[in-house]
Amino acid sequence: QQPVQSPQAVILREGEDAVINCSSSKALYSVHWYRQKHGEAPVFLMILLKGGEQKGHDKISASFNEKKQQSSLYLTASQLSYSGTYFCGTEGGADGLTFGKGTHLIIQP
Amino acid sequence: NAGVTQTPKFQVLKTGQSMTLQCAQDMNHNSMYWYRQDPGMGLRLIYYSASEGTTDKGEVPNGYNVSRLNKREFSLRLESAAPSQTSVYFCASRGWGGDREKLFFGSGTQLSVL
Numbered sequence: 001q002q003p004v005q006s007p008q009a010v011i012l013r014e015g016e017d018a019v020i021n022c023s024s025s026k027a028l029y030s031v032h033w034y035r036q037k038h039g040e041a042p043v044f045l046m047i048l049l050k051g052g053e054q055k056g057h058d059k060i061s062a063s064f065n066e067k068k069q070q071s072s073l074y075l076t077a078s079q080l081s082y083s084g085t086y087f088c089g090t091e092g093g094a095d096g097l098t099f100g101k102g103t104h105l106i107i108q109p
Numbered sequence: 110n111a112g113v114t115q116t117p118k119f120q121v122l123k124t125g126q127s128m129t130l131q132c133a134q135d136m137n138h139n140s141m142y143w144y145r146q147d148p149g150m151g152l153r154l155i156y157y158s159a160s161e162g163t164t165d166k167g168e169v170p171n172g173y174n175v176s177r178l179n180k181r182e183f184s185l186r187l188e189s190a191a192p193s194q195t196s197v198y199f200c201a202s203r204g205w206g207g208d209r210e211k212l213f214f215g216s217g218t219q220l221s222v223l
Contacts, residue, residue, distance in 0.1 A: 002151065041217055087152060089152075097212065099144070101151035102151045
């Protein structure tokens with residue numbers, strides 16, 4: 001089953017913050033986050049493994065609550081380059097990595 | 110170091126024709142995946158191979174077959190193409206352990222079935 005992402009779309013001004021949520025109905029081993037620009041392949045942002053952790057680099061960070069089977073991606077002080085579609089991917093074991101439908105993020109100057 | 114290479118990049122088929130999408134990786138990864146991407150649907154897993162010699166169905170396997178030819182190559186075959194299979198197809202691979210578990214994607218194949 002695909003994880004559920006929210007919101008479906010976000011429009012921000014440069015410098016504003018955004019949170020993208022991802023939830024699953026199954027117990028999770030890992031959560032992945034990727035960003036895709038139009039016409040390109042998805043690009044890896046970060047992976048969070050079972051154990052309930054938070055990760056981050058630069059102004060993008062993420063948390064993983066394995067008890068709630070949820071993850072959130074935090075983008076702070078957004079830049080124009082952050083525009084794109086963000087996907088979370090979840091994995092419960094030996095069942096492959098399944099992705100949500102994506103969150104479209106538009107950053108305006 | 111090429112990473113994940115997919116061929117072809119574009120393909121137009123007529124309904125009922127068959128074709129094979131090729132994927133090869135040079136990173137010595139154990140796992141390989143095929144996804145399709147349709148507007149508003151995200152990336153949906155078609156088939157995956159956790160290791161050489163094994164393949165498993167994903168979310169949308171109907172109408173497709175796969176072959177893990179060796180550790181490097183994982184092909185996707187459409188035996189009788191249908192318009193519903195018009196999509197962008199991505200192959201991906203990954204290693205194991207921590208950040209090595211991230212997916213490396215190919216550049217995609219845009220397939221149109223008329």
